[in-house]
Amino acid sequence: MSREAHPENWLQVTPRGLYCRPGDFFIDPHRPVERAVVTHGHADHARPGNAAVIATPQTLAIMQARYGERAGAVLHPLAYHQRLSLGPVTVRLVPAGHVLGSAQVVIEWGGWRVVVSGDYKRQPDPTCAAFEVVPCDVFVTEATFALPVFRHPPADEEVRRLLHSVDLFPERTHLVGAYSLGKAQRLLALLRHAGWDRPVYLHGALEPLCQLYEEQGVDLGPLRSATRAEADLAGDIVVAPPSALADRWLRRFADPLTAMASGWMRVRQRARQRGAELPLVISDHADWDELTQTLREVGAPEVWVTHGSEEALIHWARGEGMRARALSLIGRGEEEQDALP
């Protein structure tokens, strides 16, 4: 494990994204490249137009559903834990617990092991494989919710609040804003788990990905189109992308009560700015406790922190004796921001 082989010399931020020189591939590039390893299907990580794409089969299916032919010229499925040699570099994908198919990228070269987490969470999620801890020398972590005020409550508790509200206001339609990939399906699975077995109504934008989840073996229970529903759906639950919550589209429903499922809902002021009447703190990103727990568990002496509140996590990691620095990647966090202006 020579000093010259230290990852900062061969894994670097370039204008097109994070680049592994000896393996000649990019991770989640934000502009088209020859060879991309993609951690998961969210649009700020998986972009169209790459020549070759290496990702889990589920992520590739999501990219094909979203981009069609533009998903990539050559799609190379790599199942979890399978090793792939790219030049002298060994790459494998390990579950990240973020959304269906999401993966951490484990890169080994020159005696060093780097794990690029992509986005991840540690809370249980019935719609995807759970995060696995991979001990490593350098851990590249996300930091979306890296302030100690962000501590997500158990998601089933939040769903219980939603169902209590439906009980209390049976004459209103409960309209839940949830991002179309991952959050919407997790919410549906949580509702089923909480005993809600009536049909759930979907905004059209959510239908293809829900269908894809079902094809991938994730049971979401009976689903209906909200747009084609004939009644005003009083007492029912409708799931829609957050952008639809402020739309004329919702006028068709019975006195809609807007709920919003997002980790940002933790801070009341934010939730109020968003105009949600029922904020639900349900996040697919690690909260502060999960971030710090993960940094301890992977045991990496060195941590690179990407998009989010880098400075707070770096401050914490340094206090724990880790080497920590910010890794400025362009174009990250945009998918979340689509959801939350």
Added chain:
Amino acid sequence: MRDFAELLDRLVFTPRRSIKLRLIGDYFARVPDPDRGWALAALTGGLTFPGAKPAMIRALIEERCDPVLFRWSYDYVGDLAETAALLWPERRGANREPGLAEVVETLQEAGRTEVPTLLAGWLDALDPTGRWALLKLITGGLRVGVSERLAKTALASFGGQDAGAIEELWHGLRPPYDDLFAWLEGRAPQPEVAEAALFRPLMLAHPLEEAEVDALPLGEFLAEWKWDGIRAQLVAHKGECRLFSRTGEDIGPAFPDLLQNIGFDAVLDGELLVAREGAPAPFNELQTRLGRKAPTAKLQRSHPAHLRLYDLLIDAGEDLRHLTFSERRARLEAWYARHRPALMDLSELVVVENHAELKRLRREARTSGVEGLMLKRAASPYLAGRPKGHWYKFKRDALTVDAVLMYAQRGHGRRSSLFSDYTFGAWTEEGTLVPIGKAYSGFTDSELKRLDKWVRDHTVDRFGPVRAVEPGLVLEVAFDAVQPSSRHKSGIALRFPRIARIRWDKPAGEADPLERLRAMIA
């Protein structure tokens, strides 16, 4: 605590009144005594915990959290109770989660030095929403968009009763209101409110704008001066005498002169003033009296209390409130002629022949030392609250001054991310600015956004949540009067200042001099 926390959390995010009523009603139906009674007390502003202060909460959280992370978090969240609630290190299962009644009753018994330990133990046991609710509860001012009246309305519809019936009982009841809930649920008769010197809810007036005056059928109204003191209710019952403020607060101990030698049984509505030989003194003299809980004999002589009577609600046990205003007025006059109580007189009726005269009287109000006029419908009974169509207040025009913005502070609650509290100043003869007041209202949401941006772009210094700005923005401030003040460097204090207009166009150098305000002292 969990149900109470969830209720507050829902209320914060619910804009609509009808939905708030439902949420509160659902809470009363689900939650047993005495928790719901304490919640009712909290929502109606009836709970105070003098042992719990924001500084104490801050000290508790700073013991448990990296100071850098605390600062960044507080900056992000903008509200101390919420920051502390979110940051508090989780120790679920460390203690049993406390109930609302347990918290309230324990704190009421606890000594000041015990509060931090108690609080820390509860915070350990609660979830973040529970911690937030606990901190909001004990620091007062829930700020969940529920007025005392709304809470009582929810209670009335929960029990299928009229809100007036609850108002009437209210001041004879004490939290946690078990007897009230028992009655509302049909398990017990209406609680017997002891025949005592109780506060009766006041009847209040709607403001009348100049433009609305002409539509008013003056022939159906009686006019009175609106005196520049504070509304008060004097209750004398079997030798017990009390004086209440508009909201039912007992202010009697500050006015022993008024309450001595009362020889009648009655409930009177009037204006509390400082007056000498029937001539009202400026408002700030009354303020001096209001500020002393136990006034010295000397102060009572130099600033004598006075009650100018508007109405007679109860006369020797006979409730007159169902009578019309003209009937009550006749009873009041007869009563006054009979008793002639010291330090009291009648507020005279003002004869107003027509609308033009009404407007003239209002214009002249400032020079005659009154706040304006009251118009009361002759046929109206005495109704609790602010019923529509019965009483109107026609206040004199506000005074205005062009002042310069000096400091801005972050607001609270909905405004916690915005600089919404403004301190403004006037120019001294030396050409420096001296603060003359603070205002938080009078602008629209979009103006607030623009003000906030202006503050951020023109900050020259920071003191915690306060920003000092360069002297570049003129605010036209409206106020009711200027009073001399030894507490302020400027030597003056404005009464009811609010922002009338933002003068984006006006250079700061052209704002008003302090001298102009000094000349306006009442």
